[in-house]
Amino acid sequence: MPILSGSVTFARFRVEPAKEGHSDLRHGFARGLKTNAFEPLDRKSDEDRSAGFAELENPDSTEFAPSNLFYGERALFCWRVDTLRVPSAHARDELKRWMLAFEKEHHRRPSKVERSAARANIRDELRKRATPNSKNHDVAWTIGAKQLQIWTGSRKTVDEISVAIEGAFAVKLVPMIPDTLATKAGFADEALRPTAELVGIEGEEANHGEA
């Protein structure tokens, strides 16, 4: 839980209500999180990955009681991602072992179809025994200040979490990057084209910074 200790790495967003968004976010906050709450992986299904919101201090819980969700003016929770991965080297070793046993028993090499069926069986068996790899990415949402931080270094995960939050709360997350901060401050696009002398682009290219 990097929010509580460890590396301080986060992406920054401004929270804006979407058109149909509700104004009082605190009210019904837990309900929003529950729409995309974490659900443990079902080993009987084919899914190898499960992701969703969970409590910050107890990622096994998705109750989101106010005492576990609100810390002063902030709402703190996490995005839990569980993945089941069967190590390919392990699966290959098991398959080799099975092929040796097969040859010993039938005095011939297994056919392609038999090998493929055995590979699927081995994968299923190993999958049942595999322990899910669990990762939690913390989220700090300062509701009053309309600011949100996603505490992870992975851009892919940041994108996944921001889409989930936008869907759950009917809000728009605007990244705090130079582009959006310039737009918010009201600077005209014309005044912020690339500086030809610094960037090294000239003429038309600099005039059409978006080109």
Add this chain to the structure above:
Amino acid sequence: MGKRESARQDAAFAKGAVGVDGQATEVEQKDLAELEHDKAREQMLRGRTWLGREFLTWLLWRSESGDPVVVMDKAGVEALFVGRVVLRGLHGDVVELSAKGTLAPYSSQVKRALDAGLLLHSARVRFTSGERTWEAALDAEFLDIRSAKLPELLTEEEDDRLSERLDLADQLSAMVNRLLESFLAVRAARAWSREVVPDLKKWMRGEDEARPPGSTVQRLAARGRAREP
């Protein structure tokens, strides 16, 4: 024609490698340098990343004097670039350059590279406000806070420590925003191309010995004082 050969031709047609006449289609091949240039250009234009690069380069220039760059909550915020810097550009033989060393960000080699058209893309910056110091790696595209070091926590209660840690992270984020706002104000002003860019270029060329980085501000202040009765 065997089944396998027929399947192979169908697959080649589906992939667009051959036309209906079975002849190989002409593949437009860009040379490596062109592809590299396209990639560098796309990286710079995506999300107006050039603004972030110009911001970090401007901040490096402003920070060299050691003076506060902005004032926040009545305290000056000083910035100091530490450790590795990555520079990126569009033209020439080099599109990315990394410099490592205690004083690498302010070295003449880095300044020469900046003068050649590369700009700062990522760097580690130490911010000092009052007696407290933060440190974080920043990149020009997202301005995410990465591997930050926060000032020592003063509280002892677990809940209070969590709040203090988050408050310090918020302060760091606010500092970055404040510096960026300050840059954007300068960047959008007429003085940017008339005064700031020429000063920056002189600094990159090492011709600014007589003129410290705060010269524009200092000259304006001096002009104001001269007019006073």
